[in-house]
Amino acid sequence: MPMVALVGNPNAGKSALFNALTGARQKVGNYPGVTVERKSGRLALPDGRPIELIDLPGTYSLTPSSPDEAVTRDVVLGRQEGERLPSAIVVVMDATNLDNHLRFALQLRALGLPMIIALNMIDMARRDGLTIDVDALSRELGVPVIPTVAVRKQGVPELVTALAELVGDGSAIRVAGAERAMDSDLRTLQRRARQIAHAAISEHAPAKRWTERLDRIALHPVIGPILLALLMFVMFQAVFAWAETPVGWIEGLFADMQAAVTTAMPDNVLRSLIVDGVIAGVGAVVVFLPQILILFFFILLLEATGYMVRAAFLMDRLMARVGLSGRAFIPLLSSFACAVPGIMATRTIDDPKDRLTTILIAPLMTCSARLPVYAVIIAAFIPERTVGPGIGLQGLVLFCLYISGILGALVAALVLRRTVTKGASHGFLMEMPKYQMPRLADVALGLWQRALIFLKRAGTIIAFTTIVLWALLSFPKPPPGDPTPPVDYSIAGRIADGIAPLVRPIGFNRDIALALIPAMAAREVAVSALATVYSIQASDDEAATEQSLVERLRGRWPLPTALAFLAWFVFAPQCLSTLAVTRRETNGWKWPGFMLAYLFVLAYAAAGATFWTATALGL
Amino acid sequence: MRLHQLPRNRLARIATVDWAALTTNEARRLRELGVDEGVEVMTLHQAPFGADPIAARIGRMTIAIRRATAAAIHTEEHHVSAVAAE
Structure with a gap:
């Protein structure tokens, strides 16, 4: 042909x-x-x-x-x-x-x-x-x-x-x-x-000349940034608000599949593999799909209309201070919803070093998966009182966690740009295309292709690794009559015994060490893992589970440990989807490996610093 | 007057470009975006937060360019009718 x-x-x-x-x-x-x-x-x-x-x-x-x-x-x-x-x-x-x-x-x-x-x-x-x-x-x-x-x-x-x-x-x-x-x-x-x-x-x-007229508004020194902020606000509202319902459907679908398999099969290892390994693992990835599609819908629209270059133009100066260019703005902003689409969006950055730096710092933007973890710990340890007119202490702590992520990203970008991604910046020199009315069919086609890429590539790696995690948490089984909880007897339990001394200096107990292992798949799993560790009857009602977990945690963790745990999650690279997509976008294991290492070091240092400071202050 | 000093919306012409002051990459990119001696230019917008980068029309194309790069482009006055300038 x-x-x-x-x-x-x-x-x-x-x-x-x-x-x-x-x-x-x-x-x-x-x-x-x-x-x-x-x-x-x-x-x-x-x-x-x-x-x-x-x-x-x-x-x-x-x-x-x-x-x-x-x-x-x-x-x-x-x-x-x-x-x-x-x-x-x-x-x-x-x-x-x-x-x-x-x-x-x-x-x-x-x-x-x-x-x-x-x-x-x-x-x-x-x-x-x-x-x-x-x-x-x-x-x-x-x-x-x-x-x-x-x-x-x-x-x-x-x-x-x-x-x-x-x-x-x-x-x-x-x-x-x-x-x-x-x-x-x-x-x-x-x-x-x-x-x-x-x-x-x-x-x-x-x-x-439509383009010139529109640019007089879109690039206006005062109106321009306000318009950009509004657009971003709408985009994030949509990512959270529109995604809720389809996420519910997907969760329901996978829960139904689990229930169907559970009733159809005898209770054996194969059933456990299918229900707790494959379906749970694939489901954990597919729930990201609605957010990814909504985010990409906006990104494709911004690209197709020609506004994306204007957004980059408006933000270039601020990004330049940490050695990036305006092009990095949208991917980083997207990462607040989820680092996976954010990293996929870095394809719009043509400079390879700028792009790599952006990919490496994207996981530091506080993504939505961290919220369940933050919510539980803050509810358990931060008293609900006001520290000023209209400022609640709990909200303030949450805000500080977001800011810590952003500051961490800025510092990381500065350091990376001078070390591993060193090189002459291509600066910021680009054509500003004319505004155009996008064709909806083109946007739909683009969305479809993004969805396929995400499901195929990240899905296969994730499905595989969650099966490995499942195996670690399930085997070997304790002999009959042994009162040891199965999870303690498993390989993961033994790994936790190994990790525990390593994380003791930063205030983590063995329970935390154990919860961190399944949370490697996705951060929010830490909550259900902690619930398991503290043997709380799993309940369908998430709020009730959280409530009882809050009660248990209060009695068992000293405050410095809780704060260190929060600091850990600001930086820790506990998301296999992010690592998988980084592998795909950088074409190899080198950069996801580097990302894993530097973020763990940062997380360890941050948790340690928090723990020691809090302990010294007598909290 | 260098490009980044040019008052907004005033049509000018590129007199010389200080190619030696630019990296090879930058120089090629500028050429690819149509920067050349004799081409009409006009600055249109300045970004917020320090008026950097700027948006400029080069020939028929609008480009975004940082001030540091724009400083390598020297412009001269261009006498044309007001209609063409608009």
Whole structure:
């Protein structure tokens, strides 16, 4: 099957055109060895021949400055591992920005591959008062030029027809002018591009310039940040409010599955594996799905409308103080809901070191899974009294926990940027695309792809590790008649005996050491684990379980221990989903390993410092 | 006048670019975003918190650029009618 690649500058509307050409018949994979997405789809030519279409990452030239851009270069040069040389390329250009996009088209033309130009967003060009002589452009470049409006599927049939004439039978072709294309001087190309654009465009007074009008509000020094804060507020409200119901459904579904298996099977190890291992483990991951989808819905909208770059612009200065760029803002903010989508959202950061730093500090943002832990401990140990007008002590402690996370992240970023992720910052230099009305179908497709990636990749790793944890907590069984609780007899119980001396200096008792083991899967499990340890009758009513746990904890833990436990959870990397997604996004175990180590060290130090200080103060 | 000193909404033209003051990467990125001698520029917005970065129109494209980078771009006055400037 012949393969055709879509190539173009960022913001040319390449992905919209790709969606218009292939519909939902897309496959999202990865290029070997790099975290660059390979998006491919199928397309039938008018004569019935199928072709494979791939959407290459947007780039401004054939000199890459990121792994994505390197893939684009390597594919069009036929050097990419695991990829054929395209039988033809479709160069997508923004008609409103010809001077610039023509330069890349000229460079690609020098390769000598069969080529068509999709002159996209031709409607916007008209609105900007630009009339483009398409025939003159085609003559000048020597390739077919098809005007398109990808978001409205205009010009798509014409593009497919032109493609049919261009694509051969998929037999081998070769790059004729790789050196010519690679050596061409950007400046010469740019001047040639401007000449061609100048000759092909006639300019009239523009109609309305929506982008400039909107920017006067969105980038206003006072209104801009307020608007951003409002948007973020709405986004977080939605993440919590809208997710509640579907999370309930998912929990119900998995509880029903557990109940069904429990009644259908005899009480044996296999049943325990399925119910307590597989279903419980997979369920623990799938409950994140609603929050992830809601968050990504907003992120995709912000991306598609062009607002994301404006948000980055507004926040760049603040982020720059800790060595990051404005691009890191949205992923970090998302991490307050859950670090998993936050880390997935770092794909919008093109600088690899900025991106890595952002991934590494994302777990320090207080995610929603920490709340159940905080709620129980605060309820048990922090008296409910006011410390000022309208300021409750409990709320104040919770606030301090959030702030500790943020401060920890800022310090971590500063340190990381000077050590492990050291390197010249690419600064902040980016195109601000025009505002656009997103197509809902494109957003829906993006959400669907995110959901699949999350369920497939993180799900498999999580399912596996929760089974391991289940095994640790279940085996070996105490011999019949032995009064030792099974959990103490298990491998986990013995590990807890081993850990206990290590965590004693920071005020943790053996019960805590034991609870920390199952809580490796997800932080909130610490609550139910503590309930198990203190042999509280598990009840369906979560509030009642919490209430009785609060009573038990009060009697058993000294205050410094409780405070140390809170400090521990601000930093501890106790979330397998986060580690799994970090492995996926960084393509290996090195960075999740590093993340695990540095966060545990931080957690240990913070818990220790808290414990010793509290003890010294006589609390 | 350097780009970051240019008053907002005043059309100017890039006179020279101090390419040597930029890293290779930055220089290439700037070229890719259309920065070149003779191109029309106009600064449009300044970010809050220290007026950095700034948003500037280069040719037909709007870019976000930090002041430190913008300082490498020298501009000169550009005489055109007010209509074109708007």
